[in-house]
Amino acid sequence: MVRLGQSDLRVSRVGTGTWQWGGAFYWGYGRSYTDEDIDGAYRASIQNGINWLDTAEIYGRGRSEKIISQLTNSENSNLDKAVAKPIIATKFFPYPWRLGRGALRRALEASLRRLNTESVDLYQIHFPFKPRSFEVWVEEMAELASEGLIRAVGVSNFSAEQTKVAHEILHRHRVNLASNQVGYSLLNRRIEANGVMQTCNELGVSVISYGPLAEGLLTGKYRIENPPPFLRKVRWAGKKLKLLPPLISLMNDIASTHGASHSQVALNWLIQKGTLPIPGAKSATQATDNSAAMTWRLKTDEIEALDEETTRFLTR
Ligand SMILES: NC(=O)c1ccc[n+]([C@@H]2O[C@H](COP(=O)([O-])OP(=O)(O)OC[C@H]3O[C@@H](n4cnc5c(N)ncnc54)[C@H](OP(=O)(O)O)[C@@H]3O)[C@@H](O)[C@H]2O)c1
Numbered sequence: 001m002v003r004l005g006q007s008d009l010r011v012s013r014v015g016t017g018t019w020q021w022g023g024a025f026y027w028g029y030g031r032s033y034t035d036e037d038i039d040g041a042y043r044a045s046i047q048n049g050i051n052w053l054d055t056a057e058i059y060g061r062g063r064s065e066k067i068i069s070q071l072t073n074s075e076n077s078n079l080d081k082a083v084a085k086p087i088i089a090t091k092f093f094p095y096p097w098r099l100g101r102g103a104l105r106r107a108l109e110a111s112l113r114r115l116n117t118e119s120v121d122l123y124q125i126h127f128p129f130k131p132r133s134f135e136v137w138v139e140e141m142a143e144l145a146s147e148g149l150i151r152a153v154g155v156s157n158f159s160a161e162q163t164k165v166a167h168e169i170l171h172r173h174r175v176n177l178a179s180n181q182v183g184y185s186l187l188n189r190r191i192e193a194n195g196v197m198q199t200c201n202e203l204g205v206s207v208i209s210y211g212p213l214a215e216g217l218l219t220g221k222y223r224i225e226n227p228p229p230f231l232r233k234v235r236w237a238g239k240k241l242k243l244l245p246p247l248i249s250l251m252n253d254i255a256s257t258h259g260a261s262h263s264q265v266a267l268n269w270l271i272q273k274g275t276l277p278i279p280g281a282k283s284a285t286q287a288t289d290n291s292a293a294m295t296w297r298l299k300t301d302e303i304e305a306l307d308e309e310t311t312r313f314l315t316r
Helices: 035-047 059-073 103-115 134-146 160-172 196-203 214-219 230-236 239-243 245-258 262-272 284-295 300-315
Strands: 052-054 087-092 120-125 150-156 177-183 206-210
Touching: 035 059, 035 284, 059 087, 059 103, 087 103, 103 120, 103 134, 120 134, 120 177, 134 150, 134 160, 150 160, 150 206, 160 177, 160 196, 177 196, 196 206, 214 230, 214 262, 239 245, 245 262, 245 300, 262 284, 262 300
Parallel strands: 052 087, 087 120, 120 150, 150 177, 177 206
Antiparallel strands: none
């Protein structure tokens, strides 16, 4: 367990992402996997030491939050009650029509109703989107935190500069910025170069890594001749899939040394970069596999080899 930023939340090194829990359009919820699979993913996460779930009001238009509420409040759950209440991180989406003051409060109240809880553990601003400047939302966050409706405040997709500004505003209100959730993986290392990683480290803000498996590409199961399903195929088609084999082959060698999987190698690399990956899981098998990344460590030369191979990949 590690402390999330300077907050009082202690989270496992891997969390479970839940965009998939209710995300029908992009992920195929209700078609290629069911509520039963999600129940399995939830139980496997908790039973294998994952103590937090990442959701958002936009995932399945609130469905993800409702599913989490059902799973965590289930009277029938035979999970140990002491471990069955995970930390919940959710997000506010700054839709363009959310202009008036109080919009963030109303969004939080709706999330609280869906989650069937009185406060949220980590509340994050999903994107620093205009038309309203993100500073306004951060001010509102501070207010809600001081009222006890939010235990910790986070942001997501914030640049280095925006992170600094959010940190400063919250600091004036004696609230800490706990985390910045950003895209980070072996196939997306932008935060190492654009100042986000460095700024977060300097400010004591945890980096939460989304897309840690590059939406499945880093699990080794997708190839040019076996691409991911339609929308992901469009997104990742061509170049990335074509260039992937040498990296997958290196991951394969490393994985077999540790008796682990490709996914675990990808997650382990993120853990050892000091971040908190939140792989999305659709089944008990995936959640069990992902949580096992917390049980072993990559060696220094393995990290270096992965760094080198991905640098090659990303500069081609
Ligand atoms: N803040 C933001 O803007 C933002 C953006 C995106 C995501 N997120 C958060 O980050 C979480 C994770 O990111 P992501 O869902 O985009 O991508 P991801 O975690 O990189 O990939 C998840 C997908 O990989 C496959 N998978 C997962 N574990 C596996 C395993 N052990 N073996 C084989 N396949 C496995 C599954 O898809 P298949 O089985 O279909 O291949 C799963 O849906 C989301 O759930 C969400 O909570 C946040």
